[in-house]
Amino acid sequence: xxxxxxxxxxxxxxxxxxxxxxxxxxxxxxxxxxxxxxxxxxxxxxxxxxxxxxxxxxxxxxxxxxxxxxxxxxxxxxxxxxxxxxxxxxxxxxxxxxxxxxxxxxxxxxxxxxxxxxxxxxxxxxxxxxxxxxxxxxxxxxxxxxxxxxxxxxxxxxxxxxxxxxxxxxxxxxxx
Numbered sequence: 001x002x003x004x005x006x007x008x009x010x011x012x013x014x015x016x017x018x019x020x021x022x023x024x025x026x027x028x029x030x031x032x033x034x035x036x037x038x039x040x041x042x043x044x045x046x047x048x049x050x051x052x053x054x055x056x057x058x059x060x061x062x063x064x065x066x067x068x069x070x071x072x073x074x075x076x077x078x079x080x081x082x083x084x085x086x087x088x089x090x091x092x093x094x095x096x097x098x099x100x101x102x103x104x105x106x107x108x109x110x111x112x113x114x115x116x117x118x119x120x121x122x123x124x125x126x127x128x129x130x131x132x133x134x135x136x137x138x139x140x141x142x143x144x145x146x147x148x149x150x151x152x153x154x155x156x157x158x159x160x161x162x163x164x165x166x167x168x169x170x171x172x173x174x175x176x
Contacts, residue, residue, distance in 0.1 A: 005163035009070055012062045018077070019058025022051045025149065030123065032142075038135055039128030042104045043091040047146055048123070049116075050087060053080025054153055074161050081154035088150055091143035095133055104129075 008014040029048055032038045040048070054077055061073030094104060108117045108126050116124040128134070135142050 002159075002163040002166040005160050006166050009061070009074075009160050009163065010066045012065055015058045015061035015065055015070075015073065017058070019055045019062065022055035022058060025051050026055065032135065034122070036135075039132075040126055041091075041128040041132075042106070042108050042126040043087055043094070043143070044128065045108050045117075045124055045126045047084050047087045047091070047143075047150075050080045050084030050150070053077075054084070056080075071164070074157060074164075078154065078157045078161065081150050081157055085147065085150035085154055088143050088146035092141070092147060095141055095143060 026048065029040070029044075029051075033040055057073045057077035057080060060076060061070050063069060091104075106126075108124060110116050110124070117126075133141055137145065140148075
């Protein structure tokens with residue numbers, strides 16, 4: 001399995017698949033926001049940014065998958081998945097254990113050199129409350145699904161990282 005993951009990480013297809021899955025999840029988030037009229041909270045916006053990080057990792061990995069640039073893409077992938085997982089767990093805790101002392105911020109706090117909420121407010125502006133349960137599927141709330149999604153991204157990313165020293169076997173006509 002590790003040789004298979006190593007071989008996949010050296011090709012563009014797997015990296016493009018990573019970027020595509022994150023893109024689809026971003027489109028689903030925008031569908032929820034603009035069509036179903038669900039209000040994203042600050043933690044939702046931050047989790048959205050983590051998904052953009054995973055999508056960016058897929059694009060970086062697809063640029064030159066057989067070079068050491070893939071290690072940078074794996075690092076971006078793991079960092080984004082880990083941060084997204086932590087944010088989703090915090091969001092789930094706020095929803096499942098409501099407390100007036102543990103709340104999320106009222107406004108997103110992007111760096112002054114990257115004010116995404118000012119540049120693209122239709123995507124990065126938070127209008128909801130983190131404690132409000134707006135959507136569920138199969139008895140799980142949205143942040144709980146994000147724990148599953150970011151957890152899966154993180155586990156696969158760790159496996160791909162572990163697989164890097166395991167070179168795929170070279171095949172020739174006489175060795176099968």
